[in-house]
Amino acid sequence: MKADSNLLLFLKRLFPSILVASAFLSVSAQDSKEEAPVVLEKIDPIKLAAQRAALGDLTGEKPFILRESGWKGTINPGEARLVQIQLFRRNEYQFWLAMGDRKAELNLNIYDGEGQKVESEEITYDESNVVSTRVKPALTGVYYVRISLKTTIEDPQEWSMIYAYR
Amino acid sequence: MIKQCLIGVLIAGGLQTGYAQSPDRINLSDPNLVIVDDSVIPIPLEIFASLDKLGAQNWSAQVEKRDIVLDTNRSRTAMLFGLIVSDGFIAVQAEDKDGVKRMGREVLRLASVLGISNSVESHANSIITHAGHGEWDVVRKELDRTRQTAINQMKQQQDEELVDLVSLGGWLGGTEALSAVLKENYTLEGSDLLNQIDLVKQLKSDFNSLPKRARRGKLFSQVEKTLTHLESLMISDASGSISEGKVIEISLSTKNLVNAIYES
Numbered sequence: 006m007k008a009d010s011n012l013l014l015f016l017k018r019l020f021p022s023i024l025v026a027s028a029f030l031s032v033s034a035q036d037s038k039e040e041a042p043v044v045l046e047k048i049d050p051i052k053l054a055a056q057r058a059a060l061g062d063l064t065g066e067k068p069f070i071l072r073e074s075g076w077k078g079t080i081n082p083g084e085a086r087l088v089q090i091q092l093f094r095r096n097e098y099q100f101w102l103a104m105g106d107r108k109a110e111l112n113l114n115i116y117d118g119e120g121q122k123v124e125s126e127e128i129t130y131d132e133s134n135v136v137s138t139r140v141k142p143a144l145t146g147v148y149y150v151r152i153s154l155k156t157t158i159e160d161p162q163e164w165s166m167i168y169a170y171r
Numbered sequence: 172m173i174k175q176c177l178i179g180v181l182i183a184g185g186l187q188t189g190y191a192q193s194p195d196r197i198n199l200s201d202p203n204l205v206i207v208d209d210s211v212i213p214i215p216l217e218i219f220a221s222l223d224k225l226g227a228q229n230w231s232a233q234v235e236k237r238d239i240v241l242d243t244n245r246s247r248t249a250m251l252f253g254l255i256v257s258d259g260f261i262a263v264q265a266e267d268k269d270g271v272k273r274m275g276r277e278v279l280r281l282a283s284v285l286g287i288s289n290s291v292e293s294h295a296n297s298i299i300t301h302a303g304h305g306e307w308d309v310v311r312k313e314l315d316r317t318r319q320t321a322i323n324q325m326k327q328q329q330d331e332e333l334v335d336l337v338s339l340g341g342w343l344g345g346t347e348a349l350s351a352v353l354k355e356n357y358t359l360e361g362s363d364l365l366n367q368i369d370l371v372k373q374l375k376s377d378f379n380s381l382p383k384r385a386r387r388g389k390l391f392s393q394v395e396k397t398l399t400h401l402e403s404l405m406i407s408d409a410s411g412s413i414s415e416g417k418v419i420e421i422s423l424s425t426k427n428l429v430n431a432i433y434e435s
Contacts, residue, residue, distance in 0.1 A: 076211070089206060145367075
């Protein structure tokens with residue numbers, strides 16, 4: 006129980022959206038006559054899945070620093086999207102991509118400004134709808150993150166991508 | 172036998188459709204490519220982190236105390252908001268408690284003028300409190316949250332043009348500090364951090380897409396001219412480096428524009 010509350014405190018500090026979520030959930034268990042809290046922002050469960058996957062890389066000896074910004078959208082099976090981003094040499098970057106359906110299978114790759122795929126380290130998780138990749142850009146400049154949804158499912162998927170640097 | 176093999180190949184091919192690997196190369200001029208609209212501008216700390224890997228830098232020299240006189244021009248106030256947040260990032264890098272606290276108070280003042288103080292207040296207060304305790308990791312996170320929360324709130328209030336100006340101000344402040352540090356301690360290796368031509372093109376395009384009412388006046392003509400000038404300067408050589416002369420020019424050009432935004 007204590008371990009659970011410690012983990013929750015840790016999560017709250019890292020991700021304010023979890024704070025909002027927990028505030029909302031805790032009230033639902035209270036007397037219904039009490040005033041409902043003001044929910045400040047809509048919880049995005051898909052972004053939360055990406056954040057949860059990121060958690061382990063944001064602590065430790067050389068933690069990644071998570072950016073507050075991110076991207077989201079909808080994608081059909083068999084389609085791809087490109088996200089343009091400026092990366093800086095000597096930094097290491099990690100991207101996390103999540104989609105809604107647990108059966109969704111994703112690709113996440115990085116391309117340089119010429120469209121050439123760059124070497125990156127793919128990281129997978131227990132569930133196939135979350136994937137991550139790490140990259141150390143050889144040069145400072147514009148890069149493209151390519152996300153795609155495999156045709157192993159039929160329905161379009163909402164997606165969310167976040168990133169961190171160190 | 173041949174038929175069986177063929178069926179085997181066809182089945183394997185069919186399965187591979189679902190597991191298709193990403194291509195080794197993509198044609199970036201392919202009109203069918205879908206590029207996500209949302210742009211994420213790097214924060215100064217992301218760039219400073221790279222430069223610090225080449226050795227300790229004198230970030231303290233970049234912390235400036237400037238008085239802000241506000242007027243009714245919301246576009247200028249939005250750029251100032253971005254500049255102040257980037258000043259906060261510089262002060263964090265320099266671990267300057269007073270500088271960060273001062274910036275936190277200015278954020279509150281500017282947020283109030285922009286009508287976003289309710290959203291930003293808790294972050295700004297957290298910045299002030301944690302800076303006092305020297306908890307730089309928390310301050311760093313809260314600064315990024317301040318910037319993102321302000322942008323989210325502006326989008327919600329349908330102040331889209333202010334979003335681009337906050338981003339522009341933030342980028343400008345970070346680039347001014349970066350180029351000033353590089354100018355003082357020029358290295359070929361470090362200069363590659365100014366290889367941001369695609370980013371400056373994007374910022375210029377965003378700026379030029381703003382409604383004319385949002386960029387009317389002498390200050391905004393200077394913004395456009397400076398971005399055009401920076402576009403011509405942020406071209407690297409084959410190794411990715413930017414010459415010392417160009418770094419000096421970038422430093423002067425960004426400093427002049429930052430001063431103009433503060434003083435106009």
